[in-house]
Amino acid sequence: xxxxxxxxxxxxxxxxxADRVVPPTGFTAQLTLFAAAAMAFLAVFxxxxxxxxxxxxxxxxxxxxRSATIRIVAPLDQRAAQTAAALAIxxxxxxxxxxxxxxxxxxxxxxxxxxxxxxxxxxxxVPRLIEVIEDADGIDAAGLRLRLSAEVPGxxxxxxxxxxxxLVEAASRLRLLGWVSIVLIGAAVAAMITLAAxxxxxxxxxxxxxLRLVGATDDYIAQAFIRRFTLRALGGAAVxxxxxxxxxxxxxxxxxAAGFLTGLGFQGFGWLAPLFIPVLAGxxxxxxxxxxxxxxxxxxx
Amino acid sequence: MIELENVAYSYGGGELxxxxxxxxxxxxxxxxxxPSGAGKTTLLKLCYGALLPTAGHVRLFGADVRxxxxxxxxxxxxxVGVVHQDVQFLDHLSLVDNISLPLTVSGxxxxxVTNDLNELMTWVGLTNRADALPPELSGGERQRAAVARAVIxxxxxxxxxxxxxxxxxxxSQRLLRLLIELNKMGKTVLIATHDLSLIRAAKAxxxxxxxxxxxxxxxxxxxDL
Numbered sequence: 001x002x003x004x005x006x007x008x009x010x011x012x013x014x015x016x017x018a019d020r021v022v023p024p025t026g027f028t029a030q031l032t033l034f035a036a037a038a039m040a041f042l043a044v045f046x047x048x049x050x051x052x053x054x055x056x057x058x059x060x061x062x063x064x065x066r067s068a069t070i071r072i073v074a075p076l077d078q079r080a081a082q083t084a085a086a087l088a089i090x091x092x093x094x095x096x097x098x099x100x101x102x103x104x105x106x107x108x109x110x111x112x113x114x115x116x117x118x119x120x121x122x123x124x125x126v127p128r129l130i131e132v133i134e135d136a137d138g139i140d141a142a143g144l145r146l147r148l149s150a151e152v153p154g155x156x157x158x159x160x161x162x163x164x165x166x167l168v169e170a171a172s173r174l175r176l177l178g179w180v181s182i183v184l185i186g187a188a189v190a191a192m193i194t195l196a197a198x199x200x201x202x203x204x205x206x207x208x209x210x211l212r213l214v215g216a217t218d219d220y221i222a223q224a225f226i227r228r229f230t231l232r233a234l235g236g237a238a239v240x241x242x243x244x245x246x247x248x249x250x251x252x253x254x255x256x257a258a259g260f261l262t263g264l265g266f267q268g269f270g271w272l273a274p275l276f277i278p279v280l281a282g283x284x285x286x287x288x289x290x291x292x293x294x295x296x297x298x299x300x301x
Numbered sequence: 302m303i304e305l306e307n308v309a310y311s312y313g314g315g316e317l318x319x320x321x322x323x324x325x326x327x328x329x330x331x332x333x334x335x336p337s338g339a340g341k342t343t344l345l346k347l348c349y350g351a352l353l354p355t356a357g358h359v360r361l362f363g364a365d366v367r368x369x370x371x372x373x374x375x376x377x378x379x380x381v382g383v384v385h386q387d388v389q390f391l392d393h394l395s396l397v398d399n400i401s402l403p404l405t406v407s408g409x410x411x412x413x414v415t416n417d418l419n420e421l422m423t424w425v426g427l428t429n430r431a432d433a434l435p436p437e438l439s440g441g442e443r444q445r446a447a448v449a450r451a452v453i454x455x456x457x458x459x460x461x462x463x464x465x466x467x468x469x470x471x472x473s474q475r476l477l478r479l480l481i482e483l484n485k486m487g488k489t490v491l492i493a494t495h496d497l498s499l500i501r502a503a504k505a506x507x508x509x510x511x512x513x514x515x516x517x518x519x520x521x522x523x524x525d526l
Contacts, residue, residue, distance in 0.1 A: 021405070023393040210389050214450065215379035216406035217372045298371075 021211060022204055022224045029232060032196050036189065036236025036281055037243070043185045044244025044274045050178030051270050057171035060164060067160065068139065070099075070130040074154030083128045086152045090132060093147075095139035102129045127154075189233065189281055190288045197229050197292040212300060222293035226286060233285030237278035245274055302327055302458055302489055303348050303381075308357035310343055317343055319517045321357070325458065325491060330484045330507050332500050333493040334522070335514035341493040342386075344514070345460050348491070349381045350374040362457075379407050382451030386463035388443050390435035390450075397422065397431040400449045407454065418453070425449045425479065441472035448479055458489040465499055473499060481507045 070090075074082045083101050090099040102110075107129060108117070132139070141159045148155040201208070211221050248265050266273065305323040309316060317340045325331065325348075333341050346352040347359055350366050359366040361377050369377065390399045398405075401418055422428045425445040430438065438446065444464055451459055461480065465473030477499060484490045484507060494500065503509050511522040 020394065020398070021391060021402070023391070206389060207391055210391055210402075211406060212375070213378065213383060213385075213389075214403040214406055215375050215377075215454070217375040219372075220406055 019224060019227065021216075022200075022207060022228065025200065025203075028196060028199065032193070032229065032232045033236035033239075035192050036233045036285075037240035039185050039189050039192075040237035040240030040277050040281060041244040041247075043182055043277050044241055044248065046178050046181035046185065047274055047277070048248055048265055050175050050182065051266060051273065053171050053174035053178060055267070057168050057175060060171060061168045066134050066138075068132040068134065068141070069158045069160070070132060070148070071156045071158065072128040072130065072152070072154050073125075073156060074127075076125060078154070079128055082152045082154050083130065086130060086148060086155050089144075089147055089151060090130070093139060093144055095134055095137045097133045097135040099130055099132045102131060186280065186284055189237075190284045193229055193233060193285045193288040194292050197225060197289040198296065200225060200229075201293060201296040208297070208300060218294070218297045221297060222290060225293050226289045229289040230282050230286045234278050234282035237281035241274050241277045245271075302362060304358075304360040305347065305354075306358045306360070308347060308354040308359060310340070310347060310352065311355050316517060318347075318514070318519075319356075321519050323512070323519060325489050327457070327489055328484070328487050329489055330481075330503075330509040331491045332503070332509055332511045333491060333514070334495055334497070334500065334511060337495065339514040340517070341495075341514060342462055344519075345383075345462050345491070345493055348458075348460055349383055350377055379403065379454050380457050382448075382454065382456040382459040384444070384447045384451050384459070384461040384464045386466045388447035390443075390446070392435050395432045395434060396427060396438065396446055399435060400427075400446060400453060403450065403454045421449050421453060426475075441468040441476075444468055444472070444476055445479070448476065452483060452488075456488070458491070459483060461490070461492045463494055463496075464492060465494065465496060470498075474502065477503055478506075 070086055072079055072082050072086060087099055087101065090096050107126060110129075111126070139159070141157060141161075145157050148157060208221055251265055303323075303325040305321050308321045308323075309319040311317060321344070333344060335341055343352065347354055347366075348361075350359075350361060350369065353359075353366060361369070362380065364373070366374075390396075391402065394402070397418065400421070401414075404414065419428070422431060425448060427442060427446060427449065430442060435443065435446075444467075448459075448461075448464070451461075459480065464476055464480070468476070473496070480490055480492065481503065492503075500509070500511060512519050513522045
């Protein structure tokens with residue numbers, strides 16, 4: 001059974017005679033449809049979870065990795081000198097795209113939520129902050145620390161990795177779980193279709209015997225079953241996917257406060273992703289029924 | 302067409318048939334007889350590839366049956382019409398769809414041979430039952446429908462296993478006339494039956510050879526029939 005474009009078209013169009021040789025089944029057909037729809041509905045959510053977790057991991061991993069902070073903790077009279085020395089080092093450090101010391105006003109704005117806006121920074125030994133933006137290659141944090149400790153004793157480099165790493169890891173793990181769920185759902189669909197196809201093949205043993213007697217090839221007999229189950233899985237999954245996507249549309253949108261979670265849902269082209277679910281379900285059903293039919297038919301005369 | 306050469310067949314422990322050599326020539330008419338359980342049905346199954354011989358060679362249209370794959374066997378069956386004792390149909394399809402089933406499964410659309418089909422239905426006297434479902438048919442109607450299904454592909458060989466097994470004498474005469482007519486059109490016919498009066502009736506109309514299975518072997522029966 002070669003699968004080129006022509007035979008695919010013929011498969012979809014179908015042979016009405018071939019379809020009719022297998023007796024219609026009412027109740028089990030609906031069960032297959034229902035199970036395919038339920039699986040597709042779940043798959044939509046697993047997909048949304050994976051995509052959202054992926055966005056989260058990328059954002060945390062990417063944007064935060066591109067910046068680092070240096071604190072200059074030094075007595076007030078040495079602070080300016082050490083800041084200048086640190087900036088000089090950064091200028092000659094590989095991987096630094098730009099570095100600048102935060103102004104008093106900016107530091108005041110950062111501290112305002114905690115100390116109020118009337119704070120006079122000059123009166124306090126507030127460390128000076130230097131914002132370092134890395135280029136695509138990134139900096140060698142350990143090497144920079146060594147150089148800073150030698151020449152600017154009051155400098156402390158924070159490349160954010162300490163608190164970023166577990167978050168990125170959690171998001172990546174969440175994404176992995178999402179994909180594993182999708183694979184499991186696919187496997188469950190395959191198992192369900194195989195069981196249904198085996199039941200149908202067993203129930204139609206007499207039909208198959210008659211077809212063999214009058215000269216039907218295995219492909220012809222298998223096709224009648226394969227087409228039926230593929231279309232059921234495709235149809236059921238399409239309904240389930242549409243329902244799942246409707247549910248996603250009506251999810252409360254993430255407010256700015258919940259931006260941390262970036263909202264469990266699809267964004268932009270992500271809305272196209274669930275459309276592949278019915279196609280995949282159909283493909284899985286096609287392969288599962290084909291294997292079951294081949295297996296059963298080989299054992300008959 | 303169909304050749305058996307020193308063929309043996311055993312089920313489980315015991316040997317049912319042994320050292321059978323048989324050649325069905327084109328246009329010949331054979332009866333196969335013998336007591337119940339002698340292996341008539343088994344021999345017919347060997348002739349259309351439903352069973353493989355445990356020893357010896359079976360050649361169908363020149364090809365050894367062991368060298369044929371499943372698709373080849375399917376193609377062979379399009380050239381061999383089989384009528385079973387307990388005919389099975391697809392019970393959810395109408396009689397006319399069942400009779401044209403061999404055309405359907407071989408990819409020939411039944412619509413293109415409507416005339417032939419109508420003629421065939423008339424010939425077996427089932428025109429007014431065309432839309433009936435198989436379970437609604439009488440025993441005789443089922444047997445005639447089986448013959449119609451067996452010949453619709455215009456096969457070279459027709460194998461019939463007790464075709465008159467569960468129908469009355471008059472109906473079996475009609476069925477026999479159908480098979481004799483087919484033979485006169487050049488088809489090779491092999492009928493397994495234990496009904497000796499049927500064989501006698503046939504011998505009056507056609508030159509038939511009678512093969513008898515006794516003691517696991519096949520022999521040409523004499524003129525005593």
